[in-house]
Amino acid sequence: MSLDYKEIERVVEAESNAGEFAQVMQGLKRLGVQRYDYFVAEGVYHYYDEKSFVELKMNGVPKEVADRSDIAALKSAVKTAQSGAIDFERFCELAGKAGVPFWTSNLVTKEVTYFDNQHHVLHLEPIPGV
Template sequence: MFTLEQIKEAHSQVKSGADFPAYVRKIKTLGVTYYETYVSDGHTDYYGTDGYKITSLPKYDVLNIAERAKDIQFKKDLKAHQEGKTDYFMFCDDASKSGIEKWTVCAEEMTCTYYDKAANKILVEKIP
């Protein structure tokens, strides 16, 4: 099974949102089937086959997640990040202000889904 070190190595190649698709393809080859990243502190739960799960440490101090989702603003911030205009922390900070609690990535379906605090799907994107 995969390790946090292997995931960290794959993630070290990510400089902006533009690098995200290659990252997901890489960790999929490691055996990651699904993961959830929590905007509040940047920790991620990674899942593999047969119930395998590992959790990363928080990446930054706790961010407060807005109570109400601001989907239009979030989509603008996401687009800017995907175009390489913001770094990871800035994107997470923007997401917290837009009420995004977490995102999930399904490596099998190559989708990324963003959720608010009430677990409503705010956006589902196909990963190229």
């Protein structure tokens, strides 16, 4: 079984604000997604199952990534997103300003890992409700 990019698009596009992240993760898990990476500067996703991956643009909008990481700014952006006060595009903009070039959402370990420009873990956040 391989990943169905149309079904992935349908699940992601159903999100109206970043506070619905857990529901999106549940939907992706049902489709067999084990993890995905989101690349802020490119505005693209890589979705992975056990054997393959697909690259999708969907709601991704390329955002500038700061050279220096700011963990406090990232934590603030995550908290604001979790409250549902911002949409995904705004979250990506804030993550880029906080110096996050990409993050990995792992549906198996139920964690989102945000990386800095040297590919070191900047912040680890549990995925609630998955």
